[in-house]
Amino acid sequence: MAEVKLVHVAKAYENGPRVIRNATITVQDREFLVLVGPSGCGKSTLLRMIAGLEDITDGDLLIDGKRMNDVPPKDRDIAMVFQNYALYPHMTVYENMAFGLKLAGLPKDDIRQRVSRAAQLLEIDALLDRKPKDMSGGQRQRVAIGRAIVRNPKVFLFDEPLSNLDAKLRVQTRIELQKLHRELNATIIYVTHDQVEAMTLGDRIVVLRDGDVVQQDTPINLYNQPATQFVAGFIGTPPMNFVPGRLSETGPLYFTSTGGQVQIDLSNSQPAARLQAHRGKPVTFGIRAEHLSEQPPAAQSVHEQALAVEAVENMGNETLVYCPIDTGQLIARLPAGYVASFGQPIRLFWNLDKAHFFDAQTGQAI
Amino acid sequence: MKLLRYALLLLAALSFIYPFVWMISASLSSEQGIGSLTLLPVGLTISNYTTVFERIPLGRAFLNSLFVALVTTGLVLVLGAMVGYALARLRFRGRDLIFYLIIFTMTLPFQITLIPNYITMVKLGWVDTYFALIVPFVMNSLAVLLFRQAFASLPQALIDAARIDGCGELRIIFQILLPNIVPTVLTITILTFMGLWNEALWPLIVIRDESTMTMPQMVTLFSVGGRADAQLGVKIAAAVMLALPILVVYLFFQKHFIRSMASSGLKD
Ligand SMILES: Nc1ncnc2c1ncn2[C@@H]1O[C@H](COP(=O)(O)OP(=O)(O)OP(=O)(O)O)[C@@H](O)[C@H]1O
Ligand SMILES: [Mg+2]
Numbered sequence: 001m002a003e004v005k006l007v008h009v010a011k012a013y014e015n016g017p018r019v020i021r022n023a024t025i026t027v028q029d030r031e032f033l034v035l036v037g038p039s040g041c042g043k044s045t046l047l048r049m050i051a052g053l054e055d056i057t058d059g060d061l062l063i064d065g066k067r068m069n070d071v072p073p074k075d076r077d078i079a080m081v082f083q084n085y086a087l088y089p090h091m092t093v094y095e096n097m098a099f100g101l102k103l104a105g106l107p108k109d110d111i112r113q114r115v116s117r118a119a120q121l122l123e124i125d126a127l128l129d130r131k132p133k134d135m136s137g138g139q140r141q142r143v144a145i146g147r148a149i150v151r152n153p154k155v156f157l158f159d160e161p162l163s164n165l166d167a168k169l170r171v172q173t174r175i176e177l178q179k180l181h182r183e184l185n186a187t188i189i190y191v192t193h194d195q196v197e198a199m200t201l202g203d204r205i206v207v208l209r210d211g212d213v214v215q216q217d218t219p220i221n222l223y224n225q226p227a228t229q230f231v232a233g234f235i236g237t238p239p240m241n242f243v244p245g246r247l248s249e250t251g252p253l254y255f256t257s258t259g260g261q262v263q264i265d266l267s268n269s270q271p272a273a274r275l276q277a278h279r280g281k282p283v284t285f286g287i288r289a290e291h292l293s294e295q296p297p298a299a300q301s302v303h304e305q306a307l308a309v310e311a312v313e314n315m316g317n318e319t320l321v322y323c324p325i326d327t328g329q330l331i332a333r334l335p336a337g338y339v340a341s342f343g344q345p346i347r348l349f350w351n352l353d354k355a356h357f358f359d360a361q362t363g364q365a366i
Numbered sequence: 367m368k369l370l371r372y373a374l375l376l377l378a379a380l381s382f383i384y385p386f387v388w389m390i391s392a393s394l395s396s397e398q399g400i401g402s403l404t405l406l407p408v409g410l411t412i413s414n415y416t417t418v419f420e421r422i423p424l425g426r427a428f429l430n431s432l433f434v435a436l437v438t439t440g441l442v443l444v445l446g447a448m449v450g451y452a453l454a455r456l457r458f459r460g461r462d463l464i465f466y467l468i469i470f471t472m473t474l475p476f477q478i479t480l481i482p483n484y485i486t487m488v489k490l491g492w493v494d495t496y497f498a499l500i501v502p503f504v505m506n507s508l509a510v511l512l513f514r515q516a517f518a519s520l521p522q523a524l525i526d527a528a529r530i531d532g533c534g535e536l537r538i539i540f541q542i543l544l545p546n547i548v549p550t551v552l553t554i555t556i557l558t559f560m561g562l563w564n565e566a567l568w569p570l571i572v573i574r575d576e577s578t579m580t581m582p583q584m585v586t587l588f589s590v591g592g593r594a595d596a597q598l599g600v601k602i603a604a605a606v607m608l609a610l611p612i613l614v615v616y617l618f619f620q621k622h623f624i625r626s627m628a629s630s631g632l633k634d
Pocket of ligand 1: 013014016019037038039040041042043044045046193
């Protein structure tokens, strides 16, 4: 049982501005929660406050209902895995994993047992006598995770643990982390700036921006119902297509892009009702690449438009088509068979049922 | 080309080493033979050494020197590491001011503090005690500076990991960080130990009691005082005795020095 609760938590480094303004997050028991956001948004700061490595300026941190603000790190029953592993360079793998247990005063046999069990789980039993400098990045990463596991903590904290690994190893470790989460049955709080990691690992994702929690939800909900334009652009590859423009003030409901190239009849589309309040105001239209297609989709309302083709990326399983428009570009995700014919416009069907609208001033979803 | 390079290096090495060779061979020469600039002793004898040991309590002075140098070096390492850690890693008000003050004391020539220090020793009643030889040297600004730089270069995550593992600040300094800055520790050890071992002026000022005297003081008094009977060989023999321990320490650490450089090197 380990539930972590942040209640109106804020952080200011001495004499500095607040880098976390007001974060309220509940991490349920055994949940894999991912904190994601661009560099400098305060993810590490938040994690370090949970670990007890930074003071909490304002608000409360509760672990299992107990206020932890002033409890030293070692008594919080947490373990942390760092981005650069932070293994003790002068100790062997065994000593690295055993160190915390030794300080906690566990009997030698108990320590040996725990270390060898963790080493087996992570398949590093052959490395126990090595020093960190004689191991590869992936192996060091396992040792760092092992050092966390042996403590058998209530909560695991991970700060970008995969960002120093190469692409292939990252995918592999990602899958192992999922497996590990199931086997350990532990609460995990995981920081990353990589939205793919967030989507694949998280039971729930908290999106941070400039020290604010923008949205927290399951990966699917974040993808399908982003609360702001920022989230919509951050989650998903390729990012959602955005077209800045304006809604017609009177007459039939129309969206017109800033340059006028895109004109969409919204009068009998699904979002029409929600948009009434924003008539005549600037809004941003958003649509994901997979909702632009060559074949008319089975949808309530569809927009059809011919666009020039600027570039084509053939991925093997799909093809990404880049079309320039007056306000930037659109990316369409088409089936693998698509053959580009440059100089010839492509006719795209826009599935308006799946379209998003954002207030151009606040970025909030409409 | 290569030959020329070796020749130059050899020449430099010889010019450094020759005075030592001469010193040793002179100390083993009879008094008449000292004048010549030879490599080998003239009229081989160890009488110079026996004379030294007959005239002054060099054994006692050696132990005094060893005691003072070891204790002080130990304290310099412990205190220097603690202060250096605080200056590099802890956040508190006035930290930078304190650091600059410490740097400032490095710029003062020791002659300036000599008299105030002596008066302090007198007031504390430490004259003719080991305290006078040890206490004024236990805070070493160079050691603090070197430790601070070394600690600042280590990753913060190392300290964070240790905190989560349950280390207090002292354990972080001595069990986690120090083993990772061995070259700095050795540098400070060698510099401090040699400096203390060779220190003659300060003991001359605060120690008059022969049983508390250190070797350099004893040798200096012996050489410039009357007891050497103006015999050059005897003086040189005393100087050799003074230099010998340093040479041993240095040769010992030299090996460690090179090894620690090689292993900590540029890898990751
Ligand atoms: N020790 C510190 N003192 C002062 N400001 C700091 C300190 N650590 C971080 N900050 C500031 O706090 C903000 C958030 O930093 P933080 O390291 O939490 O970001 P992050 O989301 O982890 O970024 P990244 O993805 O690059 O790791 C940044 O603006 C940073 O400059
Ligand atoms: Mg970070």
